[in-house]
Amino acid sequence: MFHRGAPIRFGVRALLVLVAAGMLGGLASAQDETEAVASPRWAIAVHGGAGKWSREMPADQREAVERSLREALAAGQKILAAGGSALDAVETVVAMLEDDPQFNAGRGAVFTHAGTHELDAAIMDGATLRTGAVAGVTTVKNPVRAARLVMERSTHVLLVGAGADEFAVMNGCERVGQAYFFTSRRFRELEEVRAAAGLAPLGTPAYGLPDEQPGETQPVPEGAGGTVGCVALDADGRLAAATSTGGLTGKLPGRVGDAPICGAGTFADGRCAVSCTGQGEQFIRHGIARRVAWLVVERGLAVDEAARQCLEEVLQPGDGGLIAVDRAGRISMRATTVAMPRGAADSSGRFETAIWFDE
């Protein structure tokens, strides 16, 4: 359409039409189609939370985190390689990491200020824009499964607190006691946060110190695990995202972060799927997950450049990170923290995990 360097002659009206066409995605789709020739059929990425974990971490701890990421990634890969949906892949991967006490989601979730666990999760189907989320649940073993049920079996998109717990159980989610989520590592972190704020130690969680816990029958590695999330593109071209978290250590009871907020910590549409991790309040304020998707559509940016702009130009240094995948299977995994356990796989044979950046 254009010949580089040749002068073009349009009236203002024609120029505006071109500008509008570019904004509406015309230029961006042309770009996508050009690169789609070499695109993978499916792609998936996973994260285990942005954080400040030291590179001095013992090898066995590092290996335990990477092994969990590889296992979760492999489960998602299996679903996608068999023609399964992006939605099933992200739910499965996130549920596996919720069950893993190394991560701050499901079992192993951090403690609120009051010594309890309150869990948030969301899932979104980019093909239909359907989405479901739960926040502040206290008895749901796998919050991401509850989020999917909210999406599929209610007319709502976000349920919180006791109503969300009740909905989840009535719809077949496995129910657990608060002690199920206990790990001594997270309780120690709470006591440290309380001490730093000049508060007396709690001594025990609000539900008492569990005698024996699934998460404690084997010592939980002091690894690099935070919020978890997954994004995927399936072979039918559908995108999906899911995120699950216990939130911030020492948060006020009732505090909801970005993970369960559509467009803040979790978002998927027809072009892009995004899952975020970090200072949730910042991700909510700036609507980061949706912003990545909008930059792809509105400015025709590659998904990795959109992610970079959000993390480096909109958020503050150290606020966190995100993973994203676009409809051509291009994956972005970035953070402005030193580390973000993460992994990526696609139909071209890519399969990799990492924890720190610039290694």
Next chain:
Amino acid sequence: MFHRGAPIRFGVRALLVLVAAGMLGGLASAQDETEAVASPRWAIAVHGGAGKWSREMPADQREAVERSLREALAAGQKILAAGGSALDAVETVVAMLEDDPQFNAGRGAVFTHAGTHELDAAIMDGATLRTGAVAGVTTVKNPVRAARLVMERSTHVLLVGAGADEFAVMNGCERVGQAYFFTSRRFRELEEVRAAAGLAPLGTPAYGLPDEQPGETQPVPEGAGGTVGCVALDADGRLAAATSTGGLTGKLPGRVGDAPICGAGTFADGRCAVSCTGQGEQFIRHGIARRVAWLVVERGLAVDEAARQCLEEVLQPGDGGLIAVDRAGRISMRATTVAMPRGAADSSGRFETAIWFDE
């Protein structure tokens, strides 16, 4: 810069620079500055919910709704005319409508499926992007005041459920029993919704039928009142938005709509402030409040055209409406329902209220 109709001669590189400049707001700011000469010093708009109220409504009911809007608008006007902040104006206006049993916010809130009241509210300061919200509170007389306290006295932006109630009371919010929110009109609506779903009548709210209620000492007019919201520009050029609601009649306990979600039902930045009303799930999915603001920045649209595109091209017909004001004091008040009680005032002497469209 351009002469209409004259041919322009640029290389592709120069064209792209121009396009980028336009997208980054260069063209839009020039436009704002041109029009700012005649701009009002301050401006404010209020809504009382998008809905399907019949034009056959008796004159006294219609008048009762418009009188409430005028009183709230006048209170906001007074703050802004005296040089007060947009933030104070929107909080005051929304709190007045929360106290008014005609509207579905605070006193007069609708009932959940279980015969209880669960209230949501948010406030946002466009100048700083600070924001606070509460959802699912059950004992806070004025949820919008609790939202402002979350913004100002916590490091969080969203508190839900019992934790939000506790935070509000500890920070000085007036506490009330659930029966404070009772109106027979809303309870009748719940019984109708339950009957339509084939469910047995509840007979009484979960807290029993109140003997005597502030909202019932004078019969509550069966007027056109729903969710409430306010947007304002103050004389210092700061924008703010606030929204408060009881949600949907017959909602699942724990359901959170768009009102307390930053970027869904409530948003303000340096360019634009927005408060929405309608099918909350749709406004969350599409991030409508933030989308209006983004269309203003990214496409250089006038705020009213941005609102029109969101309501008519993104949402479905009948999904709801919104009010918005930009930094030049231009106000948009639109809905795809037949009615949205609303009002607008500014420093040029404008002061108007209306309920239906196309009257």
